[in-house]
Each structure stands twice: as structure tokens, then as C-alpha cells.
Amino acid sequence: MIGILVAIAISWLLLYFFEKQHILALGLLPVTKRIRQFLTGFLITGLLCIMAQYLEAFLRSGIWVLNENISGATIARSFWWDVRSVLTEELIFRGALLYILIRRIGTAKSILISAIAFGIYHWFSFGILGNIVAMILIFIGTGLMGYAWAWAFAKTRSIMLPFGFHLGWNFFYNTVFSKGPLGELLLVLQRAEELTDTTSLLNFLTGMILVPILVLLYVKYFVKAEAQAVPVGEDG
Template structure:
């Protein structure tokens, strides 16, 4: 949590020094509107993540079963871990830096820079640096998603929609389907076989290509572009 607070402080300082703005320039108000955007974003990617996991289970002939050793405390701990990790990435890639870039060089270039940086960052966070094929695949998938989330930031002039989109995927993926670094949580995969050939390709395309494209379409056609910057409360 200290890291998040440091990022907030740095973001606030950058916004003030370069644009004479406070952290509220990242679009936290009006609260009801931003909360709605967050919840819708969360729901969109949560549903997509569930569908991808069900497809994988179908392709592998496996099933998802409830972890009998799970507790509410463990789920809450995992959720809080997801919140902190997602908020950290949002503050870096869809926070003050993206806001300032948009002011200085325009929306299109800024979104592209944010997406490229997000894709490169995941070479390190996924530990694929040096594996050329893995680097290409990770860059495509996370870069496309980063582009969608940066676009959501620019259209809403708020960090809340991309935060919801990001957290919806990560929470379901990590905490519900136990795919994250915290081990077995709500659901555990049982049975099945390893994916090969076309099934493996289909599974990859659905998660790392199709999902970002769907999110891009959602942002393109269903997210209303705001024309006025949200008022700050000094």
C-alpha cells in the first residue's frame, strides 16, 4: 500500500508542477457517475474472463470445482491484493502520465505510447524477456488491452472506467479461477488434458486477442466521449 501512496503523491506533484492540477484531474468526480463507470467496466471484463475460462475447460475436458479449503478471509485478502496491483498499474499507465501526454501531444499518440509501454512492461512482469515468441504474443495481448484501457481513459476523462475494466479481469482470473500468484483460491481446475495444436491456438486467441478486441469495441461503441474536463474540488 505504501507504493500506491507514493505513486499518488508523485502523480499529484507532476500534475501540479506541469498543469497546476490536483489528483482530482484523474476524474474521481462526480462520485455516482464514476462509480457506475467502474462497476460497468468491472462487469464487462469479469463476464469475458468467465467465458474464456469456460472455453478453456471445454477444450481441455476439465471442470471447475469449489475449493473446499477456501475462506472468505482468503478471498478478501486476494481481492485487496488485486486492487493494489491494478491500482499501481493504472496510476502508472492510465494516470497522471497519460493525462499529461494527452495535454502535450494529443490523444492518438498518447494512447499508442501508453499501450506500447504497457505491452513492454508485461515482458518483465510475465518473465518472458528473451523468449522471442512469448514476447510477441504477450506484447500483442497486453498491448491491445492497454490500448483499450487508455482509450477508455481519454473518452471518459477518468481513471475509473479503466480501473474497473482492469480489476474485473484480474479479480476473476486471479481470485476466482486461481490463475494468479496467490495459489488455489475459489475454484480449482480438475481433470482434463493439455491443449495441443488448434485447441491451444484457439485458447490463446480467445484470451489474448479476442478479449481485447471485444473491449476495444465496447469502448468504441458504448463509452460516451466526454467533452468537458471534470471540475476539481480544491
């Protein structure tokens, strides 16, 4: 919680120092509209995560089963952990810095910088620094997703849609499908075979390439650019 408060305070200071704005510049109002954007993003990536995880289960001839030892309190704690980690990352990569960059150097360059930074950040958060193949693959996958989420910020002029996208994926990935650092949670994959080179490639292409591309297509064709938003490819 302290980390989030620090990130909010730094964001506020940056916005005031560079743009004479406060934290509401990150698009927190109107509340009803922003909640709707958040929920839309959450549901989209949540459904995409379900698709990706059931494809993996199919490729590995496994089944997802309910963890009999799970409790509501454990799910709540895990969800809160997801919220804290996601909000912190959003404030860093799709918050004040992206807002300032868009105002100073234009939308297209700012989105690209945000995506590159997000991809590089995951080298460290995933602990793969030095593993060249893994670094390339993770950079492509997380960079594409970071690009989609930064574009969502630019079009809506709000952090709420990318926050929803990010939390939807992380909550289902970490808490529902037990793929995160917190261990076995709601669902557990059982009787699963090891992935072969071919099935591993298909699994990667689905989760790290197809999913970000689908989010990008949604942002491109279904997210309306709000007033003062600058189209990708133009400066503003």
C-alpha cells in the same frame, strides 16, 4: 499500501508541476457517475474472463470446481492484492502520465504510447524476457488491452472505467479462477487435459485477442466521449 500512496503522491506532483492540476484531474468526480463507470467496466471484463475460462475448460475437457479449502478471509486478502496491483498499474499507465501526454501531444499518440509501454511492461512482470515468441504474443495481447483501457481513459477523462476493466479481469482471473501468482483460490480446474497446439492457439486467441477486441468495440461504440475529450486520430 505504501506503494499506492507513493504512486498517488508522485501522480499529484506530476499533475501539479506540468499542468497545475491536483489528483482530482484523474476524473474521480462526480462520485456516483465514476462508481457506475467502474462497476460497468468490472462487470464487462469479469464476464469476458468467465467466458474465456470456461472455453479453456471445454477445450481441455476439464471442469471448474469449488476449492473446499478456501475461506472468506483468503478471498478478501486476494481481492485486496488485486486492488493494490491494479491501482498501482493504473496510476502508472492510465494516470497522470497519460493525462499529461494527452494534453501535450494529443490523444491518438498518447494512447499508442501507453499501450506500447503496457505491453513491454508485461515482458518483465510475466518473466518472459528473452523468449521471443512469448514476448511477441504477450505484447500483442496486453498491448491491445492497454490500448482499450487508455482509450477508455481518454473518452471518459477518468481513471475509473479503465480501473474497473482492469480489476474485473484480474480479480476473476487471479482470485476466482486461480490463474494468478497466489495459487489455488476460489475455483480449481480439475480433470483437465493438456492443451494441444490447436487448442492452445484457440485459447490464446480468445483470451489475448478476442477479449481485448470486444473491450475496444465497447469503448468505441458505447462509451460516450465527455466534454474536452479528444477523439482518437485528432490532436488536442
